Amino acid sequence: xxxxxxxxxxxxxxxxxxxxxxxxxxxxxxxxxxxxxxxxxxxxxxxxxxxxxxxxxxxxxxxxxxxxxxxxxxxxxxxxxxxxxxxxxxxxxxxxxxxxxxxxxxxxxxxxxxxxxxxxxxxxxxxxxxxxxxxxxxxxxxxxxxxxxxxxxxxxxxxxxxxxxxxxxxxxxxxxxxxxxxxxxxxxxxxxxxxxxxxxxxxxxxxxxxxxxxxxxxxxxxxxxxxxxxxxxxxxxxxxxxxxxxxxx
Amino acid sequence: xxxxxxxxxxxxxxxxxxxxxxxxxxxxxxxxxxxxxxxxxxxxxxxxxxxxxxxxxxxxxxxxxxxxxxxxxxxxxxxxxxxxxxxxxxxxxxxxxxxxxxxxxxxxxxxxxxxxxxxxxxxxxxxxxxxxxxxxxxxxxxxxxxxxxxxxxxxxxxxxxxxxxxx
Numbered sequence: 001x002x003x004x005x006x007x008x009x010x011x012x013x014x015x016x017x018x019x020x021x022x023x024x025x026x027x028x029x030x031x032x033x034x035x036x037x038x039x040x041x042x043x044x045x046x047x048x049x050x051x052x053x054x055x056x057x058x059x060x061x062x063x064x065x066x067x068x069x070x071x072x073x074x075x076x077x078x079x080x081x082x083x084x085x086x087x088x089x090x091x092x093x094x095x096x097x098x099x100x101x102x103x104x105x106x107x108x109x110x111x112x113x114x115x116x117x118x119x120x121x122x123x124x125x126x127x128x129x130x131x132x133x134x135x136x137x138x139x140x141x142x143x144x145x146x147x148x149x150x151x152x153x154x155x156x157x158x159x160x161x162x163x164x165x166x167x168x169x170x171x172x173x174x175x176x177x178x179x180x181x182x183x184x185x186x187x188x189x190x191x192x193x194x195x196x197x198x199x200x201x202x203x204x205x206x207x208x209x210x211x212x213x214x215x216x217x218x219x220x221x222x223x224x225x226x227x228x229x230x231x232x233x234x235x236x237x238x239x240x241x242x243x244x245x246x247x248x249x
Numbered sequence: 250x251x252x253x254x255x256x257x258x259x260x261x262x263x264x265x266x267x268x269x270x271x272x273x274x275x276x277x278x279x280x281x282x283x284x285x286x287x288x289x290x291x292x293x294x295x296x297x298x299x300x301x302x303x304x305x306x307x308x309x310x311x312x313x314x315x316x317x318x319x320x321x322x323x324x325x326x327x328x329x330x331x332x333x334x335x336x337x338x339x340x341x342x343x344x345x346x347x348x349x350x351x352x353x354x355x356x357x358x359x360x361x362x363x364x365x366x367x368x369x370x371x372x373x374x375x376x377x378x379x380x381x382x383x384x385x386x387x388x389x390x391x392x393x394x395x396x397x398x399x400x401x402x403x404x405x406x407x408x409x410x411x412x413x414x415x416x
Contacts, residue, residue, distance in 0.1 A: 038309030038326035132328045136308035169308075172329025172349035210335050218336055222302060233340025240339050241283030241291045248257040248291075 004072040019063040019074055020048055030063055030076050031085060033092070033105060033175060034126035040135060041065045042127045046088050047105075051075040060084065082109075090114040095124050099176035122178035125151055129170035129179060139163040139217075142170060142193060155193045166190070166197040166211035183208060202232035209233065250318035253356070253370055254386045255292050256393075259377035262290030269372035270354075277343060279354040280369055292369065292378065295320065295341045295354035303333035303342060303353070311351070322353045356380075 001012045006023050013022045018041060023030055033045035043065035050063045053073040060081070063074075075081070089106040094116035096102045102124065106112070127144070130153055134140040141161035145154050155161040166188045171179040182189045188197045188211050199208035200215050209232035219229055228236065262282065270278035281293045297320045304312040304320060311326035312333060322333075322342070329349030334342045342351045357367035365371065370378040379386060 036328065037323070038311055038328045132330070136328060137330060138308065167330040167332060168349060169328045169330035210331075214332070214335060218306070218332065222306060222336060224302060224336060224338070228338055229335070233334055233337065236338060236340035237281055237283050237293055238285075241285045241293060244255075244283075244291050244293070245285040245289050248255070 002068045002070050004068050004070070004074060006074040007076055013068055015068075017068050019050060019052070019061075019066040019068055019072070022068050023050075023063060023074070023076060028076055031105070031109065032064065033124070034128060035064045036128055036131075036173060038136065039128065039131045039173075042131060044125065044127050045092075047085055049081060049084055051078055051081060085109050086111050090116060092124055093118075095119050095121055096176050098122070099124075099178075101175045101177070122176050123153055124176055125153065126175060127153075128173040128175065129153060132169040132173050137165070137167055137169055139165055141165075141195075155195070158194065160195045161193065164190075164193070164195055164197065165214040165217045166195070167214060200230070202235055203227075203230040204235040204238075205232060207232055207234075250297070251356075251380050251382055252297070252386075253292075253294055253367055254379050254381060254383075256377050256379060256390070259375045260290045260292070261375055261377075263374065264290075266292055266369035266373055266378060269368040273357060273360070273368035274352070277345065277352050279341075279343065279352055281341075293339065293341070294369070295356075296339060297356070302336040302338065306332045306336045308332065312353075319356050319358060320353070321355050321358065322351055324350045324352065327351050 002015055002017070003010065003012050004022060006026055006028060009026050011022050011026050013025060020030060020035065030050065031047045033047050034042050035048060041064040043062040046062060048063045049060050051074065052059050052061050052066065054069065086109055089109045089111040092102050093106050093111065093114040097118050097120060099122065130143050133142050141164035142153055142155055145152055168181045171181045171190065179190065179192045183199060186199050186208050188199055189195070197211040197213055200210055200212045201207065202209055215229050219226060262284070264282050267278045267280060267282060270280050279294065283291045283293050285291055297318055301312065301314055301320050304314055308330060309326050309328055311323045312320060314320045327350040329344070331344060331349065333351050334344065342353045344351055360367060366380045370380045
């Protein structure tokens with residue numbers, strides 16, 4: 001276990017913890033945007049910055065990526081940090097002035113408007129979608145392309161990715177609302193990535209319930225019987241319900 | 250491990266168990282009522298499978314089987330990929346409207362820790378749900394059935410609609 005101090009409070013955490021996790025253990029809230037419990041930390045948004053004092057030097061670092069070290073002294077809420085977070089919020093607002101969550105985040109830090117010219121985009125390059133797709137789902141259908149001002153999240157050659165299974169994790173984690181999923185007319189449409197996937201129809205009721213590619217992906221990864229995978233969850237419940245009812249006679 | 254069992258013929262299909270679950274978990278219930286042949290209500294909850302497909306497939310290890318046997322889902326880790334829903338043989342996991350985070354029955358672990366029973370079991374107005382080990386449920390059922398057969402005597406109607414137990 002490692003012992004450190006955060007905002008004058010002592011805490012002990014397992015060796016592979018981050019400063020952010022240690023703060024969470026103490027109930028200290030640090031603002032984040034690109035952080036997600038289920039994904040590896042990335043340190044992109046810079047909102048979670050804290051002051052770390054070690055061997056007489058004070059550095060400002062992102063708490064989500066900073067591993068804990070014995071004897072560290074951390075401050076999470078100094079005037080300098082608040083200033084940095086407000087500036088970060090202003091930059092985020094300039095990038096995506098129309099995103100409700102960005103506006104809300106900025107407001108929570110006391111920022112109502114930005115001095116920077118608006119780029120009026122819909123992506124803050126937080127990397128949540130890319131990390132989910134590449135590291136967790138493993139299909140890496142999307143990723144970062146280009147650098148600097150032109151950096152964007154897209155598929156290879158900006159056309160539908162071969163490996164996309166249409167799981168929608170990208171849409172679920174996206175903080176700006178750029179990535180949307182729409183199931184319409186037997187297809188799953190992820191407009192942001194020019195993706196249209198055929199939805200499989202349930203063998204029992206005929207309703208569309210999951211992209212065919214997702215079912216193929218699952219068939220390869222699990223040993224579940226194909227007859228099960230071709231039924232929608234509602235029909236699976238219906239079948240099991242019937243069995244349960246029979247058992248109760 | 251204790252499980253939630255349905256006592257046959259007691260369930261009216263009032264769906265109060267669904268409402269109880271909603272109250273407990275905040276707006277979205279983790280249980281279902283399946284209307285078999287459109288007339289017989291059967292409550293369905295997570296089976297807390299020993300070799301849970303949801304635990305196996307979850308790409309972020311948000312699903313974890315505890316030592317007690319309960320399969321819990323940490324919704325803070327969930328990335329909304331919906332794979333658990335598609336692999337579940339029983340079609341149990343549900344998703345939040347907004348961010349597609351998975352929701353699943355956890356046998357009201359916090360209530361049970363306080364010595365209470367899961368919300369659906371507690372709130373059923375017909376005592377149609379019991380929270381018990383399978384052996385206790387089976388022996389109770391047998392006892393209940395034998396008693397009802399005796400009480401009913403020759404009268405079928407009395408067998409189908411028992412008096413509500415007191416105490």
